[in-house]
Amino acid sequence: MRQTWHTFNDAEAVAQATAEHVLQAATRAIESRGRFKLVLAGGTTPAQAYRLLRAVETDWGKWFIYFGDERCLPADHPERNSVMARQNWLAHVAIPEQNIFPIPVEEGVDVAVEKYAAIVAAARPFDLVLLGMGEDGHTASLFPGQPLDASALVVAVRDAPKPPPRRVSLGLAALNATREVLIIVTGRGKQTAVRRWRAGENLPVAQVHGQQGTEVYIDAAALGDA
Numbered sequence: 001m002r003q004t005w006h007t008f009n010d011a012e013a014v015a016q017a018t019a020e021h022v023l024q025a026a027t028r029a030i031e032s033r034g035r036f037k038l039v040l041a042g043g044t045t046p047a048q049a050y051r052l053l054r055a056v057e058t059d060w061g062k063w064f065i066y067f068g069d070e071r072c073l074p075a076d077h078p079e080r081n082s083v084m085a086r087q088n089w090l091a092h093v094a095i096p097e098q099n100i101f102p103i104p105v106e107e108g109v110d111v112a113v114e115k116y117a118a119i120v121a122a123a124r125p126f127d128l129v130l131l132g133m134g135e136d137g138h139t140a141s142l143f144p145g146q147p148l149d150a151s152a153l154v155v156a157v158r159d160a161p162k163p164p165p166r167r168v169s170l171g172l173a174a175l176n177a178t179r180e181v182l183i184i185v186t187g188r189g190k191q192t193a194v195r196r197w198r199a200g201e202n203l204p205v206a207q208v209h210g211q212q213g214t215e216v217y218i219d220a221a222a223l224g225d226a
Helices: 011-033 044-053 081-088 109-123 188-198
Strands: 003-008 036-040 063-067 069-071 126-132 154-157 167-170 178-185 214-219
Touching: 003 011, 011 036, 011 044, 011 126, 011 178, 011 214, 044 081, 044 126, 044 178, 063 081, 063 109, 069 081, 109 154, 109 167
Parallel strands: 003 214, 036 063, 036 126, 126 178, 178 214
Antiparallel strands: 069 167, 154 167
């Protein structure tokens, strides 16, 4: 599947390009299908991109927001991706509350998986999935060394190698049921995983491709000598 890499000077430039990509994807989707279905990533650079999206002009009423994964923490916990997205972006724009679909992890892993799988099944295909990559090559909460069910829409993660251990993540079947995938990679700590990925290792991040391949936005620090 096609994979296109775009290198930027630093994380700020990646965030700017990400915000522009999201807006362009939204414009295309709204013009073509009357709505834009976006899956959000967590992380520092996505948060920068989200802040930039506060200022854009668009028909917010046609945006629908989903999440790639969530930590099992209380609904208002600052380390939840839904809280980060709300603080940096969603609370500042006119996306209707009923168009935002946080993963209900506060109800427990099994309940959250069941409820979110139904939401995802009704929503797919997404228009754009945003993902990051961890220093070990994980994406969303799909970690190396853990079994990956390619047919699962949503998966329970009970023993993540980084805290908190309990999470809920979109599975490969959901992440690949999208028209576009944009993977955002920044920081020197990602260099080893990037080399492994580009060498063809079957990391979780390498198994996400969407329907049309993957765009990778990476800064010079993360690319290193890869």
